[in-house]
Structures are given as structure tokens and as C-alpha cells.
Amino acid sequence: MKTYINLLILLTLSFGLLVGSSSHFKEFGAERNFSANVTELNESLISCLCPENKTRYLKSGDTFTLLNITNRLGEEATFYVYTDSSSINHESEFFLSPNESVEVKATFYGLPGFYSITARVSADWANGSAELYACTINISSPRLEIEKHLMSGKESVKVGEKEYWTFRILVKNPGTSDDFVIKDTVPAELEILEISPSSGSYEILSNGMGNSGSSTITWYVHLENGDVEWLDVNVTTKQNPACRQEFTSPGAYCLNDGAEVVGYDIRSNPICITVYSDCDSGKCDEKCCDSDGCCDEDCDGYDGCNDSHNCHNESCDSDGCCYENHECQDGNGSKEKRRGHRS
Numbered sequence: 419m420k421t422y423i424n425l426l427i428l429l430t431l432s433f434g435l436l437v438g439s440s441s442h443f444k445e446f447g448a449e450r451n452f453s454a455n456v457t458e459l460n461e462s463l464i465s466c467l468c469p470e471n472k473t474r475y476l477k478s479g480d481t482f483t484l485l486n487i488t489n490r491l492g493e494e495a496t497f498y499v500y501t502d503s504s505s506i507n508h509e510s511e512f513f514l515s516p517n518e519s520v521e522v523k524a525t526f527y528g529l530p531g532f533y534s535i536t537a538r539v540s541a542d543w544a545n546g547s548a549e550l551y552a553c554t555i556n557i558s559s560p561r562l563e564i565e566k567h568l569m570s571g572k573e574s575v576k577v578g579e580k581e582y583w584t585f586r587i588l589v590k591n592p593g594t595s596d597d598f599v600i601k602d603t604v605p606a607e608l609e610i611l612e613i614s615p616s617s618g619s620y621e622i623l624s625n626g627m628g629n630s631g632s633s634t635i636t637w638y639v640h641l642e643n644g645d646v647e648w649l650d651v652n653v654t655t656k657q658n659p660a661c662r663q664e665f666t667s668p669g670a671y672c673l674n675d676g677a678e679v680v681g682y683d684i685r686s687n688p689i690c691i692t693v694y695s696d697c698d699s700g701k702c703d704e705k706c707c708d709s710d711g712c713c714d715e716d717c718d719g720y721d722g723c724n725d726s727h728n729c730h731n732e733s734c735d736s737d738g739c740c741y742e743n744h745e746c747q748d749g750n751g752s753k754e755k756r757r758g759h760r761s
Contacts, residue, residue, distance in 0.1 A: 463490045466539050468553030475561035475593055475682055476526045482683070484524040484537055485552055489514035495543035503535040505557075526557060532594060533557040558593035562641075564600065564677055564686040569650065577695045578663045580655055582611075585689050587649045587677045591641035600637040602677040604653060606630060607664040612652040615639070620649065630659055665693040 465488040474482050484506075489495050497512045497520075505528035512520045534556050540549035564587065571583030587602060604610055606626065610633055613620055618639030625631040637649050653673060655664040665671055671693055676685040 463492075464488075464495075464541055464548070464550070465490065466550070466552045468537075468555070473556040473558060473594075473596070474526075475558050475679075475684065477560045478527050478529070479525065480561070481523055481525045484508055484522045484555065485539070486519060486521050487512065487514070487539060488519040489516060489541075491543055492516050493543055493545070495541050498540045498542075499552075500538045500540075501535055503533060505533055506535060526559065528557070528559055530559050530592070533559070560592045562593060562598070562679055562682065562684055563590040564588070564679055564684055566674070566677060566686045566689050568673075568689050572691070574692045574694060575665070577665060577668055577693055580663060582652070582654045583673055583689075583691075584650055584652050585673060587637070587651070587686065588646070589639070589641065589648070589679075590646045591643060593643065595640070595642045597638070597640050598682075599680040600639065600649075600677055601680055602635045602637075602651075603675040604633045604635065604651070605672065605674070606632045607656060607658075607671065608633075608653045608673065609656045610635070610651060610653055614650040615647070616649070617647045618649075668693050668695045 465486075467486040467488075469483055469485070476482060484499070484501075487497050487499075489497070494513070494515055497514060499508065499510050499512070499522055501508065501524070506524045506526050508522060508524035512522070514520060534554060536554050537552045538549065539552045541547060567586045567588060569584040569586050572581060575581045587600065589598070589600065591598075603625075610622060613622070613635065615637060618637060620635060620637045623634040623636070625634060635649075635651065639647050639649075641647060651674075657663050658666065669692075670690055672688045672690040674688060676688045678685045
């Protein structure tokens with residue numbers, strides 16, 4: 419839950435007060451009375467926002483957001499950020515105009531272990547000054563590790579051929595025990611056949627209408643210190659709405675995004691493959707290949723040969739060929755005439 423610690427200052431007449439949100443106080447000098455109030459309202463005049471997830475899994479040298487500061491005083495102010503640990507480095511002084519905000523970044527330099535760091539913020543402006551408690555950031559080092567491995571399947575495949583792959587999401591926890599949520603997205607060209615986790619549970623969310631969209635996998639898993647868990651995913655190429663077998667064009671494709679540990683800014687590598695056509699492989703004369711890499715061996719035209727003409731489902735043969743004009747593709751990418759019947 420995001421924690422807002424805001425300081426609302428009303429300046430009145432004749433005396434100064436000592437104000438603070440912890441054991442730290444700082445004198446306010448002004449010619450008008452004032453009061454201080456810590457609220458949860460965004461309308462307050464000084465806003466300090468701590469990151470939503472206060473535990474960070476970091477390795478030495480990683481940079482992260484310490485907190486955010488917004489100046490709503492209606493006048494210029496200088497803000498100072500203090501932390502009680504020598505294991506992080508950050509800028510300490512920020513001059514902000516009215517309604518200006520700053521994201522305070524810090525870099526962690528520490529040995530493996532657990533760190534609890536308190537950040538405090540003070541402010542000076544023409545009509546007063548204040549010091550307030552900001553938040554506590556927990557750091558676990560080394561960070562959670564996540565990676566992807568291709569367990570089976572080809573890394574180079576031909577346009578329009580049915581293919582199968584198995585990839586593994588692997589997580590290692592050298593830090594503190596916790597519950598983790600891991601998400602990954604499988605693109606629209608692929609169908610998920612099976613998922614096998616070593617531990618935890620999962621769900622699949624289909625994006626888009628019917629079978630035409632991508633799929634998001636969400637894995638819920640608990641990891642003790644030193645635990646290693648994995649999730650195996652079996653996928654295959656789909657037949658698209660035009661009844662053509664994916665992948666329909668040569669190029670580079672990723673079987674999934676980088677898997678993300680939700681809330682921790684940690685992401686794995688993706689797994690990508692290369693899709694080639696007969697033109698790419700040199701098996702077909704280049705002048706007889708259409709823009710989709712379909713090989714028309716007898717060079718009699720491209721109609722029905724994986725070109726840009728879409729077919730209705732009832733007008734396609736098993737190779738994804740459009741035979742509305744009685745021309746169909748055989749299994750090798752060449753064309754042959756079909757008279758009055760469907761193959």
C-alpha cells in the first residue's frame with residue numbers, strides 16, 4: 419500500500435512552535451501562528467511518497483527509487499533527504515519550484531544480507547521549515563534470480579510449419595523467504611498446451627477474442643531462502659483466423675516476454691527463434707517467392723500460395739491454401755490445379 423506522509427502548515431501570528439513526526443524536531447520561525455498536521459490527503463502542501471513495495475531485492479551496484487517528493491507549498495523550497503545507512507548513495511539536496519516533483523534515486527553498495535534503512539526528509543522555504551519522517555526501505559541482497567531456458571524445440575523453423583517447444587522459467591531465492599508472483603506473456607501466434615510447476619499454483623488469462631490473442635501466465639510461488647523452483651510451459655504454433663499455420667512470415671519471433679517478478683522490477687531473458695522461408699534457405703529461385711516467403715516452384719503465380727489474400731475457413735485446405743479459384747498448395751509449397759473439388 420502506498421504510504422503518503424504529508425505535512426500541512428498554516429502560518430499564523432506571533433510565535434514559533436516545535437514540530438515533528440518522530441523524536442526529531444525542528445524549530446519553525448515565522449511572524450504568524452501555524453499548526454502542523456500529518457494527513458493522508460494528496461492536497462497537503464508537502465507530499466512524500468514511498469515505493470509501494472518497501473522490500474527491494476538488490477545486488478551491489480543496483481539503482482532503485484528511494485522515494486518521491488512533491489512541493490505544493492505555492493513557493494520555492496529546498497528539500498533534504500537523509501538516510502541512516504552507508505550502504506546506499508543518493509543525492510541529498512533538491513530545489514523544487516511550486517508543484518514540482520522529484521524522484522529520488524539511490525544506489526545500493528553492500529554485502530549479502532538484509533538491510534532496513536530509514537529515510538527522512540526536511541524542507542526549507544521563505545516562510546518556514548520542517549523535518550518529517552518519510553519511510554523505511556528493506557533491502558535483501560543478493561536479489562531474487564529469474565531466468566528462462568529452452569528445454570526442447572528448434573531455434574530455427576520454416577514458415578508455415580507446425581512446431582512445438584518447451585521452455586522453463588527458473589527462479590532462485592538467495593535472500594529472505596517470501597511469497598512471489600511471476601508473470602509471463604505468450605504471443606498470439608502460439609497456443610499453450612500444458613504447464614507444469616515444481617511448486618505453487620498458476621492461472622492463464624487469454625487476451626483478445628477467442629483464440630486470436632496472446633496469453634498471460636501468472637505463477638504464485640513461495641520461496642524459502644536457498645529455494646530453486648521452476649515452471650515448464652509447452653507451446654505450439656496456432657492456425658490463425660485465415661486458417662494459415664503460424665508463423666506466416668520469416669523473421670525473428672519471441673516465444674514469450676521476459677518473465678517478470680511482480681513488484682520487484684526483476685525480469686528474465688526472453689526466448690526467441692528465427693523463422694525462415696525457402697527463399698532464405700536457397701531451395702527456391704528468389705523470383706518465384708512471394709512477400710511471405712511462399713515458394714511457387716513453377717512460377718505460375720501466387721494466388722492461394724500463402725499470399726496476402728485471406729480465405730474463409732471453409733475455403734482452405736490442410737496446408738492453409740485458399741482454393742476458392744480451385745488452386746491449392748501441396749505440402750511442399752508448390753501449386754497444382756484442383757478441378758471442381760476440394761483437397
